[in-house]
Amino acid sequence: MNRIGKILPVEGYYVVLKETLPVDYAKSLTHLYQPLIGIQAVTLYQTLLHEIELQLNKSEPQTHHTLMNYLNLPLDEIYSARLKLEAIGMLKTFKRSEGSNNVFTYELQQLFSPAHFFKDPMLSQLLYHHIGNDKFQFLKQHFTPSPNESFGVNITATFQDVFETVTPSYQQENMDVEEAELDMLDVDFSWMEHALKQRMIPIRKVLTTQNRKLISQMMFLYNLESHDIEKSVLWALTEENCLNTEEFKAACHDVFKQKYRGNNIRLSAKTSQMKNATSKSKQPLTKEEQLIEQLETISPRQLLEDLSSGNHASEQDLRLIRDIMTSQGLPSPVMNVLIHYVLLQSNMKLSKAYVEKIASHWSRANLQTAKEAMAFAKKEKDSYQKVKKTNSSYGVRNKKEVIPDWFKEQKKKQLQATATKEEEIDEAKEQRELEELLRQYSSNNK
Structure with a gap:
């Protein structure tokens, strides 16, 4: 996903805290959240948390340029870390326009304490896959100790033992x-x-x-x-x-x-551009839309294998695709369209020079989705065909126009001379035949 330009350094932000954090939130951040979202996202959360106190006596928002200096990170990496915080439920982001710039409000969400973290099935299961069984069991036993059985049997009264709720509105709520x-x-x-x-x-x-x-x-x-x-x-x-x-x-x-086949599941940032809710709900109607949807979701490796009737893609082709995607910065859907286009244009062959030429052109065009790449490829092909047709007709027209009159006269004279010569040859032949007939006639009369 292209993250450049999502936030500008001059744009400001405020920070608010949704609820009071648990006392041992730092332990959760370091040992439980950090394996899932990485150190940059955790550092961003801590920085925003301590920004709240600095903004209490300041009416103007802080700029993102200051945040870049605090974290010593470029703005696109800060934006990527922010998305991770939002996705895991640690941050909510709001945006409003003030003049020519946007102002963001970052609402920090309450974190789980270490004990409550392990009660969340989603987060605990993700942590299990990230750090392994041994480390997971160690942390779980450390942060969720077993109750002390020396106290005896727990006879604490429950809410239902003491109270009775009979309000219908409460039940309905x-x-x-x-x-x-x-x-x-x-x-x-x-x-x-x-x-x-x-x-x-x-x-x-x-x-x-x-x-x-x-x-x-x-x-x-x-x-x-x-x-x-x-x-x-x-x-x-x-x-x-x-x-x-x-x-x-x-x-x-x-x-x-x-x-x-035993692969571990891990959190990973998306490389392709996120689709909005309307595009997800819309079903492809035409064959072209179905192809675009496939090219948006499939990997270049899978595309090569599908076009090879299920056979494994060659290491040479995979290295070529990998190097071009890395050097030109093409998103996976755009690379898929490029592969599909080149194979159709070159009899199912991947020419390195041809692929690199098109990839550099598409990279300068800043194509991000399969739909954009498909439309761009069509437009380029139509333009090429139009120019080719124009040049062809222009060449024929010019060929007729550049024949000078003297050349036509000379050609006409040559044709006339040839006809006259042929006519003279025919007359000489007839004369010889006539003389031969006369000789035969004279011999027979003797």
């Missing part, structure tokens, strides 16, 4: 909150409800609000299909038809290893 939370998950559980119903398993007992959230997170984290999740849920059900969350997460991980 809780139901609304649950429904709103489920709407945020954006996952259709009808297939799971149908599977549980077929097996006579109580749906409400399994698909609680918390379990639905966990299931949707595991689907996203491991990129699993509905049938994979169904198998994992059924595997993790207890005899009382309750979902054992630890067994469910382990089952999802096992399915992932089987599908992807």
Whole structure:
């Protein structure tokens, strides 16, 4: 994704804190969040946090140029770190226009304490894959110690033991909150409800609000299909038809290893440009739109293999594509269009000189998406064909116009002379034939 120009150094920003941070937030930042988002994002969060105190007695916003000096980082890397904070739930960003520049407000979100971090299934599972089982278990035991059993049996009264709630509006409000939370998950559980119903398993007992959230997170984290999740849920059900969350997460991980041959899953920044919600929801109608969608999502390696009928792409072609993408800075979708275009134009051959020539041209044109590259390639091809046709017709016209009159007269005389000569030859032939006939006639009369 092109991050240059998203923020300007002269543009200002304010920092606000959503809620009070836990006392041991620094431990969470260093040992739990940093393996997921990297040191630059963590440093940006800490810098913004301490900026709040400096802005209390200052009415004007701080500029991003100052932030660049604090972090000793270029602005595009600061923007990349900000996106990571936003994606992991540590920051919210707001923008408004003031005159010719924009002003940003960075709202720092509350962090999990170390103990609560491990209760979040998504973050804890990601940390597990980033640091490995041994380090994960060490941190978990350190930050979530077991309760001291020397105190005896816990007989603390619960809320339900002491109080009773009979207000209908309160119950309805809780139901609304649950429904709103489920709407945020954006996952259709009808297939799971149908599977549980077929097996006579109580749906409400399994698909609680918390379990639905966990299931949707595991689907996203491991990129699993509905049938994979169904198998994992059924595997993790207890005899009382309750979902054992630890067994469910382990089952999802096992399915992932089987599908992807044991590769670990890790957080990674996107290289291609993010699509907005409208483009995601729009279904491709024409064959060209389907091709563009494929070129936007597929990797150059996969494209080469698909165009080779599923055979492995050669190391030479892969090195060529890698070097050109690196040197020219072409996004993956644009590179896909370039590969497709060159193969069609050169009888399915990748000529290094030809590819480099087009890549440098497209790089100067600052193409970012497959759609832009496709339109640009069409425009260039049409222009070339038009110029070629114009030059061809111009050449024929000029060829007719440059023939001088004297040349035409000379040609005409040559044709006339040739005709006269041929006519003289024919007359001489006829004379010889006539003389021969006369001699024969004279001999016969003697």
